[in-house]
Amino acid sequence: MPDVPLSAQERRLRLRREARASRVEAAALADSFDESTGLSWFWALVFGPLYYLVHGFYARALVVLLLDLMVIGFVLSPFLAYPAWRKRALGRAEAMLRVDRDRPSTGRVLYPGRAPA
Structure with a gap:
């Protein structure tokens, strides 16, 4: 099939679909990065600001x-x-997906003329 240029509206629609799919994928992956426990609320109640400082939530x-x-x-x-x-889990999931997308595929040769390592 010959390359047919996409209209601006089609490009926007495609980008929206890709962004939505990326958000859904990150949300699904975020569950594996969630480090909270069932008692996180209790420790936040008991220790207050110290709980957030210990875990690196400085603004909170x-x-x-x-x-x-x-x-x-x-x-x-x-x-x-x-x-x-x-x-935090969602941010980590998005970062992991970004790294995964930016990583070159195994079938592509990075350095022409040399065998991949």
Whole structure:
């Protein structure tokens, strides 16, 4: 089949479909990167900002600390734990998919004239 140039609308539609498929694939893969436990909410309630600092959620630790000064943080802290873990898992899944997409396929020769290693 000869190469027929795509219209701008067809290109946009194709890109939207690819983006949607990529998001779905990342969401499915994110479950394997989710490190939260069933008691993450409890530890966030007990330790508050320290829980978030230990796990590297620095912005959330600052928000919870500021909210703790207004007494609201003690109530909201457990509800911020799971979304933090979910966001981190989704970011890791997207990064892994990006690396996987950028990796050259095994059938392609990177250096013409030389055998692949």
